[in-house]
Amino acid sequence: MRRDDPVYIGVMFSQTGWTAVTEKSMLSATMFAIDEINQSGGINGRELIPVYRDPAGEPAAYKAMAADILADGKVKVILGCYTSSQRKAVLTALDKEAGILCYPAQYEGFEYSESAMYFGAVPNQNSLLLARYLLENHSPRIYIVGSDYIWPRESGRIMGDLIRSGGGEVLGERYLGQQAKRPEMDSLIADIMKCRPDIIFNNFVGQSNLDFYNAYAGNGLDAGQIMVASLTTSEADLQEIDPKAAVGHITAATYFASQANPANISLLERYKTARGEPAHTNMCWDAAYTQTHMVAQAMRNGSADSIGSIRAGILGTSFEAPQGRVAIDPSNLHCYVWPKIGIVRNDGQFDIVAQTKNAIRPNPYMTSYSINSDEKTAAETISHTPEWT
Known part of the structure; x- marks a missing residue:
């Protein structure tokens, strides 16, 4: 490999700060x-070298470090970011x-940038499946909670619309700052217990x-x-939570480590062989891993030194990810993904209880959400787009 002519790639995930629990796993995957x-x-014989920065979860640091990485x-x-505020910065x-930002987290949608590729789920790929599952299998009385910033509030609004459209009720809704202390959490729990919902929809991060x-x-x-349902709670969180607090709760995600498909089994085996220990994977790990390989594919198939060539290469290919085969939709720069519902087990993994039969097309610009939405266009599959290879 030619070390005298490397290809550099930016990597920005936090190992410190309030979002580190998830971003550490994204860094590991990358x-x-x-x-x-x-x-x-x-990259065709050239070494791929990461240019890494730790923004400690702070949007201002993400902006400054991104500018520094791209300056020369x-x-x-750049592969990076977890929250919407970080991404926007x-x-x-x-x-x-x-430059191009490849973003590996689920988010609220309603964004388009020629400078971004979105590898996480948008609401038609996770919230809709979760709402339908909850309405079909549980009494639809919910209480919505979350961190106080863009994504949790918008996600809460969408879930509220979906639950109400299916005949359910939203009994309460509260958001707390990212530095919320235990007394604030206890006060929130007290209000939830007073309202007695059947389900808590949790958007804490x-x-x-x-x-x-x-x-x-x-x-x-x-x-x-009272069951907790979430779009964010992953295997990374479960490693840090008292097991008694998590067992039996629900997460909607594009990937679970417990998947038995060949691509995931192979990944877990390769990681253990390479690192000498089991991989601690989750939905964001999967997306971070996937986007890195898709960028590399694009660089190999075109010019690693041309932003236009890299962008075109990403849009012209698919990848056999641990979650299933994925691709970026050229019409909106978001990713086809494989939604699933998992229930937390005693061992900190998930039993998959529902999943789609195909990858779901992203529709990040839905203006209204109903449980009876016509998802015909949103459910188109990768096989319907022969230009992807």
Whole structure:
């Protein structure tokens, strides 16, 4: 491999700060994918070298570090961000510096940027499946909670619309700051217990998510009394939560580590062989791993030094990801994904209880959400688009 002419790629995931619990797993996935790429010949013989920064979860740091990474023109692509505020901060830097942000997290939709590729789910790919599952299998009386920023509030609004459209009720809705302390969580739990919902729809993120589950269990609640349903709670969170606080709760995700498909089994085996320990994978790990390999494919098939070539290459290919075969929709730059519903087990993994038969087309610009929405266009599959290879 030619080390004298490497290809540089930006990597920005936080190992410190309030979102570190999830971003550490995204960093792990990205670095593992880069190792795999280099072990298989790099980018047409050129070594792929990560240019890493730790923004500590702070949007201002993401913006400043993105500008710094892109300044000399060597980096064409940044892999990074978890929250919407982080992503939006980086995109403001990309307004001035040429480059592409590949974003591996679920988010609220209603964004389009020529400088971004979105590898996580949007609401028609996770909220809709979760709402239908809850309405079909549980009494539809919910209480909505979450962190106080863009994605949790918009996600809560969408879930509320879906539940009401199916005849359910929203009994309460509260959002807490990212530095919320245990007394605030206890006050929230007290109000939930007073309202007596059947389900809590939980949009807490990062450390706040861990604190919520621990406060929930600390106040004597369990899934047999009030079930918690989430779009964010993953295997990464479950490693940090008291198992008694998590068992029996529901997550809608594009990927679970417990999947038995060949691509996932192979990934877990390769990781253990390479690292000497089991992989701690989750939905964001999967997306971070996938986007790294798709960028590398695009660089190999075109020019690693041309932003236009890289973008066209990503749009012209698909990838056999651990979750299933995925691709970016050229019409909106979002990813086809494989939605699933999982219930937390005693061992911190998920039993998959529902899943789609095909990858679901992203529709990030739906203006209204109803449980009876016509999802014909949103459910088109990768096989319907022969230009993807």
